[in-house]
Amino acid sequence: MAYKFINNFETTLTSAITASATSMTVASAAGLSLTSGEVYRLTIQNADATLYELVDVIAISGNTLTIERGEEATTAQVWAAGSVVLCGVTAEQLDKLNSSGGGLNETWYTATSNTLNIANGSKQKRTLAANATLAFTLSDGGDLTLILNPSTFVVTWPSITWFGSAPSLTASKEHTIVISKDGNLLRGWWQGAA
DSSP states (O other): OEEEOOTTOEEEBSSOBOTTOSEEEBSOOTTOOOOTTEEEEEEEEOTTSSSEEEEEEEEEETTEEEEEEEETTOOOOOBOTTOEEEEOOOHHHHHHHIIIIISTTOOOEEOOSSEEEGGGOSEEEEEOSSOEEOEEEOOTTOEEEEEEEOTTOOEEOOSOEESSSOOOOOTTOOEEEEEEEETTEEEEEEEEOO
């Protein structure tokens, strides 16, 4: 299951729901879309946020959302029309992000392609078997750390603004290279193994 997040999403229930309801209708579901294996974790709350329930949206049809109730040990309850529905990061989401590789516990991914995609993780290793033209797939603000062993092969880099000089690769040595995306610009720095 992959959590999706939508920034600044807030709407209201258009009709009341019971504690056993498995769907809810909201004033607007604009911007919400799911593919297989994705969910939105939404919060339903009263006007002054003294009561709340976390639900997972598992399907969307217009403004009707199919939901799983009482997530993160909250209690499924009756909600009146007009109750607030919003998308905000929750404690469980942060914990899962950290333990699944999105945080401090991320493991190194062994890349087999010369296109290094952040979707495979922000920490990657690549050992070349031939001369290579490398490419990086990053979103704006993304950082990818690459451990590269060039052996005796030549590396061609995409357009990168290097802090200092472009990498001077040494045969059979590991090199740590960090690539950051700033708008349409790639920035990089590197360090060779001793």
